[in-house]
Amino acid sequence: MPVITIASPKGGAGKSTTAVILATELAHAGAQVVLLDCDPNRSISLWASRAPLPPRIAFHADISESEIVRAIKRHDDDGQIVIVDLEGVASRLVSRAISQADLVLTPMRATTLDATIGVRALQLVAEEEEALGRSIRHAVAFTMTRAIKSKQHTAIEASLTEQGVDIIQPPLMERAAFSALFEFGGDLRTIPAQGRMDGAAENAAAFAQQVYMRLTEATQ
Amino acid sequence: MTDQPAPFSIQLGALKKRDKEDSPRAVEKAVIAGEKHGFIDREPKRRGGRLPSPRTGQVHAKVLPHVAQEILEESRRTGKTQGVLLEEAWALYCAQKTR
Numbered sequence: 001m002p003v004i005t006i007a008s009p010k011g012g013a014g015k016s017t018t019a020v021i022l023a024t025e026l027a028h029a030g031a032q033v034v035l036l037d038c039d040p041n042r043s044i045s046l047w048a049s050r051a052p053l054p055p056r057i058a059f060h061a062d063i064s065e066s067e068i069v070r071a072i073k074r075h076d077d078d079g080q081i082v083i084v085d086l087e088g089v090a091s092r093l094v095s096r097a098i099s100q101a102d103l104v105l106t107p108m109r110a111t112t113l114d115a116t117i118g119v120r121a122l123q124l125v126a127e128e129e130e131a132l133g134r135s136i137r138h139a140v141a142f143t144m145t146r147a148i149k150s151k152q153h154t155a156i157e158a159s160l161t162e163q164g165v166d167i168i169q170p171p172l173m174e175r176a177a178f179s180a181l182f183e184f185g186g187d188l189r190t191i192p193a194q195g196r197m198d199g200a201a202e203n204a205a206a207f208a209q210q211v212y213m214r215l216t217e218a219t220q
Numbered sequence: 221m222t223d224q225p226a227p228f229s230i231q232l233g234a235l236k237k238r239d240k241e242d243s244p245r246a247v248e249k250a251v252i253a254g255e256k257h258g259f260i261d262r263e264p265k266r267r268g269g270r271l272p273s274p275r276t277g278q279v280h281a282k283v284l285p286h287v288a289q290e291i292l293e294e295s296r297r298t299g300k301t302q303g304v305l306l307e308e309a310w311a312l313y314c315a316q317k318t319r
Contacts, residue, residue, distance in 0.1 A: 002235055009259070029226040031235065065263050069242050079232035091262040095254025099247055100240050120257055127253040132246060189224055205227040216234045 002215045003072055003082045005101035007124075010117035011088030014107040014143030016043035017178050019085040022105075024187035025208030027056040032080040036071055037061040038097065039087040043182065050185025065093040072100045081215070090120060098128050102218045104138040105168075105211065110145055110153030115160070122165060137218035141207070142171035168210050175200040279306060 004022065006015045019035060027033045033056060037044035045061045053059060063071045068084075075082050084097050098104055104125050108118040118140070125138045140160055145153065160167060172178065177188055177200035184191040188201045254260075279302040281288040295302045 002238070003240075025226075026230060029228050030230040030232065065261070069247055073242055076237065078237055079235050081235060089262055090254075090257070090259040092251050092254060092259060093262075095250045095259045096247055098254075099250035100242060102238055102240075124254055124257050124259055127256060128250050131249040131253040132241065134240070202227070209228045212228070212230060216231075219234075219236045219238045 002102040002219050003084065003100055004103045004105060004211065004215065005084045005086065005097045006105050006107065007086050007094050007098060007121045008088060008106045008108060008114075008118045009090040009094070009120050010108065010114050013088060013109060013114050013118060014141075014172065015039070015088060016041075016047075016085055017181070018105060018107045018141055018143060018172060019044060019083050020047050020181050021172065021178060021188075021204045022208055022211055023057055023083050024054055024181075025204050026081055026212060027054055028187060028189070029205075029208065029212070031056065031212075032077075033057050034075045034080060034082045035059040036063055036068075036075075036082065036084045038063045038068060038093060039085055041087065044085050047182050047185055050183065051190065052186070054187045054190070065091070065096060068093055068096045069100055072097070094121070095124065095128065098125060098136065099132060101136055103211070103215050104136055105141050106138065107141045107143045107172075110142050110150060110156055110171075112152060112156070115156045137166075137214055139166040139168050139211075139214060141168045141211075144174040145171040146174060166214070168207065168214075170203060170206050170210075172207055173199075173203050175203065177201075178204075279303065 006019050008015060016039065023033045023035050035044055035057065037059065042061060044059060048059045060071065072082055072084065086094050086097055104121070106118050106121045108114040122138060125136050129136050142153070157167060176194040177191065177197055180191050180194045181188070188197065188204055279288065279291060284291065291302050291305055295305055
């Protein structure tokens, strides 16, 4: 059972949006997905309360530091993907969740502040790899990006690439449809049309496919 | 719209389980690694001892045993808390004393 942990100590980086997009796209592609909402802001719970859950998605909320390892292990079934959405703070819950991850995704907006704080998650992964004696695949996912890249975005991307950080391409674009998921629940195929739905669906699917590819590589 | 074919498909067989150590010792190692980078305990702490009672402003029956029932009934009738009734009674007492 591959475990994707979505971690960044920076709030508002797009963790929950990434989690919902990934869960719904991977489930649509045929995977059984379990979403674990470990964020006291309960963003995933809000999404889950808006509409019936899409097929093949289960969700559990209110998971504390002491329960996280057991909660991940409880869903330890073959052919199932567990997605852990964490709070945007530097807590022990994050360290524990990463210890059970096959893939750590660090969403960040293309701003210096997000990158500076988000990099702490990458440093934590490296430290845990050393402490646990196993490799933990990790990647950065840019979120809320614009069609035309800012200079800041280009510079941050170049700096991360230079340091050998894996960056998921395509990034998640700034789309009304993505934020509307939390207003209507469900997935991009069930919510009322918001702007260019085809573009949003295409972006989400391409992003999820790249994550899936990394996940299969990580579990080989 | 859910009938739309997925742009890619998941090979369930490719989603292989990878054993990850979850012993208390291994988890502790991860926690120590995290603390080096400021990932510390941020769980809300419960204070010890009895949980505080809700602040209802209610007068305990033992405080005014001979009139406790009457105060309770008056409180229910007026929709005021018993504490507010006592405040009003105290104001009346003070006003009477200064006359």
